[in-house]
Amino acid sequence: MVDYFGRLLEIISQLRGEAGCPWDREQTPTSLRPFLIEEAYEVLEAMDRGDPQELKEELGDLLFQILFHAQIAKENGQFDIDGVLQSSVEKMTRRHPHVFQKGGAPKDLTAQAVLLRWEDAKRAEDRNLNRRSVLDGIPKSLPALHLAQQIQNRAARVGFDWKTPTEVRENVLEEWEEFSAEVDRADLKRMEEEFGDLLFSLVNYARHLQIQPEEALRKATARFSERFSEIEQITLRNRTRISDLPPEEIDRLWEETKERLGKKGSPP
Numbered sequence: 684m685v686d687y688f689g690r691l692l693e694i695i696s697q698l699r700g701e702a703g704c705p706w707d708r709e710q711t712p713t714s715l716r717p718f719l720i721e722e723a724y725e726v727l728e729a730m731d732r733g734d735p736q737e738l739k740e741e742l743g744d745l746l747f748q749i750l751f752h753a754q755i756a757k758e759n760g761q762f763d764i765d766g767v768l769q770s771s772v773e774k775m776t777r778r779h780p781h782v783f784q785k786g787g788a789p790k791d792l793t794a795q796a797v798l799l800r801w802e803d804a805k806r807a808e809d810r811n812l813n814r815r816s817v818l819d820g821i822p823k824s825l826p827a828l829h830l831a832q833q834i835q836n837r838a839a840r841v842g843f844d845w846k847t848p849t850e851v852r853e854n855v856l857e858e859w860e861e862f863s864a865e866v867d868r869a870d871l872k873r874m875e876e877e878f879g880d881l882l883f884s885l886v887n888y889a890r891h892l893q894i895q896p897e898e899a900l901r902k903a904t905a906r907f908s909e910r911f912s913e914i915e916q917i918t919l920r921n922r923t924r925i926s927d928l929p930p931e932e933i934d935r936l937w938e939e940t941k942e943r944l945g946k947k948g949s950p951p
Contacts, residue, residue, distance in 0.1 A: 695754045719748045778804040829897040831886040848891040858884045913940045
């Protein structure tokens with residue numbers, strides 16, 4: 684059996700070597716940052732398309748980025764891929780004592796109970812790292828919706844949370860009223876602040892309803908893009924432009940496109 688993992692490590696080492704690729708040799712963790720993010724999102728896109736072959740390739744590209752970072756760290760005398768793997772093995776076994784400790788998991792252990800144990804283990808790790816807040820350790824570079832959700836999850840761990848989705852919905856409506864009032868005043872700074880509060884409350888509502896806000900917005904954007912592109916093609920075939928159409932004609936095309944794409948099996 685071919686050791687493709689080891690071969691990929693050799694390839695990366697060769698790319699970074701003296702006789703390797705000039706571009707690869709110049710890269711740093713900072714310069715590679717956008718590529719790591721891009722590859723992660725391409726994995727998500729492949730998952731959305733439901734194409735196993737594409738997903739396999741995109742996971743390989745993401746893995747390449749991880750191994751590339753490990754190679755740079757090795758060159759800098761910081762750690763290598765074995766250290767990365769060791770860290771992951773230790774963390775996963777530490778956070779799953781119900782699986783890896785003697786005796787295994789109790790038969791009546793539920794998924795919710797496992798989640799609570801996981802959170803207890805993470806809190807213990809936070810104390811060992813001298814983190815002063817339960818919010819410490821959340822990457823601030825996360826997409827804004829996902830960051831808001833993670834912060835809310837952490838706060839909820841210590842009981843700082845609404846009790847029911849109904850309470851959160853009422854908060855959303857309150858935030859909408861406050862935002863609308865600032866719109867009427869035309870104060871741009873206050874409008875931005877209240878709009879941020881409104882988005883934050885919507886993320887909270889989604890969280891209580893078991894909706895992933897980042898995924899929901901991404902899928903809504905994809906639906907809009909698909910429908911808009913369809914209308915572009917219609918206007919192109921009719922030798923006109925969207926900007927030349929009256930608003931009522933645009934609305935008619937939009938509704939027809941929504942219905943047609945929905946019948947084709949596209950997301951409604």
